[in-house]
Amino acid sequence: RKEVEQDPGPFNVPEGATVAFNCTYSNSASQSFFWYRQDCRKEPKLLMSVYSSGNEDGRFTAQLNRASQYISLLIRDSKLSDSATYLCVVKSISNFGNEKLTFGTGTRLTIIP
Amino acid sequence: DGGITQSPKYLFRKEGQNVTLSCEQNLNHDAMYWYRQDPGQGLRLIYYSQIVNDFQKGDIAEGYSVSREKKESFPLTVTSAQKNPTAFYLCASSITASGEQFFGPGTRLTVL
Numbered sequence: 424r425k426e427v428e429q430d431p432g433p434f435n436v437p438e439g440a441t442v443a444f445n446c447t448y449s450n451s452a453s454q455s456f457f458w459y460r461q462d463c464r465k466e467p468k469l470l471m472s473v474y475s476s477g478n479e480d481g482r483f484t485a486q487l488n489r490a491s492q493y494i495s496l497l498i499r500d501s502k503l504s505d506s507a508t509y510l511c512v513v514k515s516i517s518n519f520g521n522e523k524l525t526f527g528t529g530t531r532l533t534i535i536p
Numbered sequence: 537d538g539g540i541t542q543s544p545k546y547l548f549r550k551e552g553q554n555v556t557l558s559c560e561q562n563l564n565h566d567a568m569y570w571y572r573q574d575p576g577q578g579l580r581l582i583y584y585s586q587i588v589n590d591f592q593k594g595d596i597a598e599g600y601s602v603s604r605e606k607k608e609s610f611p612l613t614v615t616s617a618q619k620n621p622t623a624f625y626l627c628a629s630s631i632t633a634s635g636e637q638f639f640g641p642g643t644r645l646t647v648l
Contacts, residue, residue: 427578466626466639467579510578521592522634526571526578 424449429511429527437535440501444530446511447493455514456487456494460507467510506534540640542627547645557612557643559627567630568610572623585610586633621647
């Protein structure tokens with residue numbers, strides 16, 4: 424089983440719709456969780472951290488369910504500029520005692536006019 | 537402008553040759569990282585350095601080498617021992633080993 428699993432998509436969604444992505448992780452001791460956005464042939468950029476109580480940033484809402492070991496990202500009123508690949512990222516302690524990030528393969532989203 | 541730069545953006549090399557990818561940051565970050573990204577896979581950690589003159593192997597270090605002689609520079613050498621070197625290589629840095637990682641624009645390496 425992969426440490427971080429995401430539905431690769433693609434998700435093709437009409438402009439203005441609401442879209443949700445889920446991500447599951449296998450390490451129950453994982454400490455922190457993030458969503459990154461990666462545009463085609465560009466570097467990943469941090470979209471938002473995910474907090475236990477859930478958090479919102481404009482049209483974006485992130486939720487964490489530790490019991491079920493999944494995190495989610497909800498995008499409301501989607502815009503054409505939201506088209507990108509969304510990476511689920513989990514921070515945990517490695518076998519060597521240092522913090523490490525584990526990246527999901529990403530979910531590709533295309534917003535259709 | 538503060539940031540992370542990687543050069544070149546595209547790199548072609550013949551099989552059997554070593555090649556060095558550049559990564560420079562002027563953010564005064566202590567920690568630096570190298571990842572590779574392949575289609576259908578998440579980013580995988582090659583090497584990381586938490587402080588100057590020190591570095592550690594990541595999950596897929598075989599066939600790669602690094603140095604960290606200066607705080608702002610973390611070059612990655614892809615050696616001829618790396619069996620599948622064609623990939624998108626991303627460098628990142630963070631203020632400390634626990635901090636948010638910021639990525640450079642990447643180098644796309646193709647081995648012919």
